Amino acid sequence: MSKNHRSRFVAPAVVLAAGSVISGAVAIGHAWNDAVIAEVVTVLLSFGYYMMTKSDSDIGAVYGNRADERQVHVVLKASRNSMLVMLAIAFVGVVVTVAMNEVYWQFDVLGSAGGFAYLLSLLVYGTHDESANGPGDIMSGKSS
């Protein structure tokens, strides 16, 4: 099996694994028949993802792990938008639950984790120009 073909299984496998964990949680906290339904839905969803990986489209390339440089840009924009939506939902969730005097920590965790991950990513992926205005920096305008 080629690497390209194997990479098509990553997204469906992740969906299957995540869905199966949820199905397990349903089995523990609810009923077995509900868990079976959840697992059937998971398998169908996973199969749907696999079919998408075969399509000749940007979505197919992204889910099939064969995205080129433009498609990586598309993924970045999509990720940014999804994070903004999640943060907006977290913000509204905190406001509404606080106003209703309900438990709000779930929304607080969601928003805080998203914001922290954003700041961390800026630190990790940002360029740190440590040599600025140093003695070897000929662009600094300072003469030695």
Add this chain to the structure above:
Amino acid sequence: MKNRVREARGERGMSQADVAAGLGVSRQTVIAIESGRYSPSLPLAFRIARFFEMPVDQMFDPQEEVGT
């Protein structure tokens, strides 16, 4: 950024799929570059120029926008 990808491809009688396969990118990306919706990175721009055996500054013109 204006480019001559569509023109160069037409002169050689190639399809967008042929160019995509030759460059190692998707057909959708070739379409986006030809229409000026996407400006390729420097490495890809050089690959495109080399693929069509043209100097990169003839293949891409940063002074002109597509559709102007």
